[in-house]
Amino acid sequence: MTLQTIAFAGSRLDRADHVRCNPDKLAELSNWRARLLLLDGLDPVVSPDGRLAWGTLADADAEAELVFLGLDGERACFAQVPPSLNGNVGPANPRLWQAMATLDAGELATYGGARSMVDWHARHRFCARCGAPTALAKGGWQRNCGSCKAEHFPRVDPVTIMLVEHDGNILLGRQPRFPAGNYSALAGFVEPGESIEEAVAREVLEEAGVRVRDVRYVVSQPWPFPSSLMIGCHAFADDPTVTVDVTELEDARWFTRAEVEDAMRAIARLEGGSAFRAPPPTAVAHHLLRWWVAKG
Amino acid sequence: MTLQTIAFAGSRLDRADHVRCNPDKLAELSNWRARLLLLDGLDPVVSPDGRLAWGTLADADAEAELVFLGLDGERACFAQVPPSLNGNVGPANPRLWQAMATLDAGELATYGGARSMVDWHARHRFCARCGAPTALAKGGWQRNCGSCKAEHFPRVDPVTIMLVEHDGNILLGRQPRFPAGNYSALAGFVEPGESIEEAVAREVLEEAGVRVRDVRYVVSQPWPFPSSLMIGCHAFADDPTVTVDVTELEDARWFTRAEVEDAMRAIARLEGGSAFRAPPPTAVAHHLLRWWVAKG
Numbered sequence: 001m002t003l004q005t006i007a008f009a010g011s012r013l014d015r016a017d018h019v020r021c022n023p024d025k026l027a028e029l030s031n032w033r034a035r036l037l038l039l040d041g042l043d044p045v046v047s048p049d050g051r052l053a054w055g056t057l058a059d060a061d062a063e064a065e066l067v068f069l070g071l072d073g074e075r076a077c078f079a080q081v082p083p084s085l086n087g088n089v090g091p092a093n094p095r096l097w098q099a100m101a102t103l104d105a106g107e108l109a110t111y112g113g114a115r116s117m118v119d120w121h122a123r124h125r126f127c128a129r130c131g132a133p134t135a136l137a138k139g140g141w142q143r144n145c146g147s148c149k150a151e152h153f154p155r156v157d158p159v160t161i162m163l164v165e166h167d168g169n170i171l172l173g174r175q176p177r178f179p180a181g182n183y184s185a186l187a188g189f190v191e192p193g194e195s196i197e198e199a200v201a202r203e204v205l206e207e208a209g210v211r212v213r214d215v216r217y218v219v220s221q222p223w224p225f226p227s228s229l230m231i232g233c234h235a236f237a238d239d240p241t242v243t244v245d246v247t248e249l250e251d252a253r254w255f256t257r258a259e260v261e262d263a264m265r266a267i268a269r270l271e272g273g274s275a276f277r278a279p280p281p282t283a284v285a286h287h288l289l290r291w292w293v294a295k296g
Numbered sequence: 297m298t299l300q301t302i303a304f305a306g307s308r309l310d311r312a313d314h315v316r317c318n319p320d321k322l323a324e325l326s327n328w329r330a331r332l333l334l335l336d337g338l339d340p341v342v343s344p345d346g347r348l349a350w351g352t353l354a355d356a357d358a359e360a361e362l363v364f365l366g367l368d369g370e371r372a373c374f375a376q377v378p379p380s381l382n383g384n385v386g387p388a389n390p391r392l393w394q395a396m397a398t399l400d401a402g403e404l405a406t407y408g409g410a411r412s413m414v415d416w417h418a419r420h421r422f423c424a425r426c427g428a429p430t431a432l433a434k435g436g437w438q439r440n441c442g443s444c445k446a447e448h449f450p451r452v453d454p455v456t457i458m459l460v461e462h463d464g465n466i467l468l469g470r471q472p473r474f475p476a477g478n479y480s481a482l483a484g485f486v487e488p489g490e491s492i493e494e495a496v497a498r499e500v501l502e503e504a505g506v507r508v509r510d511v512r513y514v515v516s517q518p519w520p521f522p523s524s525l526m527i528g529c530h531a532f533a534d535d536p537t538v539t540v541d542v543t544e545l546e547d548a549r550w551f552t553r554a555e556v557e558d559a560m561r562a563i564a565r566l567e568g569g570s571a572f573r574a575p576p577p578t579a580v581a582h583h584l585l586r587w588w589v590a591k592g
Binding site (some may be wrong): 006008009010011015017018021109110112113114116117120123126127128129130131132133141150152153154155156157158177179189190191192193194195196197198202207217220221224227229233245246288 | 302304307308314317405409410412413416421423424428437448449450451452453467485486487488489491493498502517520527541543571
């Protein structure tokens with residue numbers, strides 16, 4: 001599966017790790033040519049031509065911390081963490097969904113990575129080890145405690161998301177918060193002490209009471225709400241008996257290949273009338289379903 | 297690849313998510329039959345019969361926080377986070393390597409998961425958002441801030457580790473801290489805003505100056521130092537020119553299939569004499585190399 005097809009992957013910025021670790025180089029690049037990604041809280045600002053809006057470092061709040069996003073050619077790109085951003089982050093909103101439909105893949109990826117970083121800084125201004133204030137370091141790819149000297153790094157939370165297959169059918173579920181008719185792949189965070197394959201098996205057993213075998217990796221996606229790494233997998237089940245964990249899901253059931261194909265056609269045409277509404281192309285679950293339909 | 301062959305995967309405990317979220321059930325299970333994993337700091341305590349040593353909740357420090365590890369049949373298993381554990385965690389030590397050679401796979405996985413959790417609690421006693429003290433919640437699978445009410449969750453840090461192939465040879469590198477002669481797969485943390493495939497490509501380019509294509513997932517492993525999820529991959533390179541990032545690596549170079557086969561035989565027999573010393577079976581890099589040799 002090509003990276004370009006996956007939302008939030010494929011940023012064209014060079015992360016330029018060598019710059020982060022070099023304060024002199026970073027200072028030199030923080031010049032009048034440097035670009036500042038404009039954000040409204042954590043939401044993207046989209047210019048009239050449908051692209052991410054950028055300013056210069058002169059547009060940054062004087063008290064803001066600056067995160068070095070990477071290089072666009074010779075120009076350094078930054079995002080700011082203004083003091084007013086307090087880590088009270090709401091869920092994705094209509095403005096964001098609009099931007100996701102407008103921005104090209106590379107820009108959406110640049111925005112997603114920046115959003116995760118800015119959000120992490122806004123919610124990690126203190127040391128989890130001792131409670132003292134921390135300060136941004138290494139261009140924003142680290143925070144250091146001024147008191148106990150602990151070093152803190154941005155989080156990436158691995159999440160497994162999986163299609164389970166039995167007798168040519170696929171298990172999908174819906175959370176109570178989903179719009180009516182929507183079903184998607186089951187998913188859950190990988191926990192300390194388990195492999196990807198174990199996390200897949202545990203989540204499916206917890207949420208649907210189904211035991212799986214032959215877990216196979218399919219595709220991954222960064223998902224910036226706030227900073228997940230979606231790990232898309234496929235597995236087989238021998239016993240289709242479903243026992244829904246009603247604390248997690250409203251429903252989970254098997255769909256036939258024809259129903260999935262129909263739902264994927266409907267979502268592509270923005271039509272209704274299918275047995276369920278499939279996840280949109282921005283979601284990795286969409287790509288899992290597309291992969292499953294294509295593999296036949 | 298079967299889970300049993302991967303170190304730190306395959307715990308036999310049932311994580312019993314439904315218990316974590318049920319304070320009454322958790323209290324009921326915190327009885328005289330419950331087991332407490334005995335640790336020396338973060339190191340395992342191995343009994344004379346070569347198994348993990350367990351006590352009862354009566355053995356816990358009165359001031360300790362208790363992490364619910366899961367169920368062993370009807371019995372709840374816990375690990376304690378004593379107040380004396382301050383998050384000053386050293387690297388893996390000889391005692392730990394000894395235990396890794398002694399414990400069976402399931403017990404090593406139980407220990408690894410417990411170690412990651414205890415270590416996380418010891419280093420996250422304060423709220424990263426506001427600096428106030430936090431308290432253990434949901435059997436240790438969450439910490440809550442008493443002041444700003446933020447919820448914090450244990451970390452799992454995804455790390456890509458990869459074999460890069462060109463013309464039938466494999467690229468391996470060595471860090472300055474490695475024992476003389478040791479080479480292993482290149483590796484690095486997945487960053488916010490990138491997919492697994494992008495992280496693999498970035499790390500190989502950063503560390504060895506080599507561009508890759510066709511990244512493929514092979515195997516994963518939880519690695520409790522402190523809480524990584526190793527994501528083992530394979531990729532191809534078209535241009536074998538290596539430019540070593542000397543801030544990360546002492547050397548990186550191509551090894552022939554014969555050299556890798558020889559090194560894998562030597563490590564299995566604990567012999568020397570091969571072109572390089574391969575990583576041990578506890579490391580996911582060992583399994584990547586074994587997979588590569590087997591695929592021919």
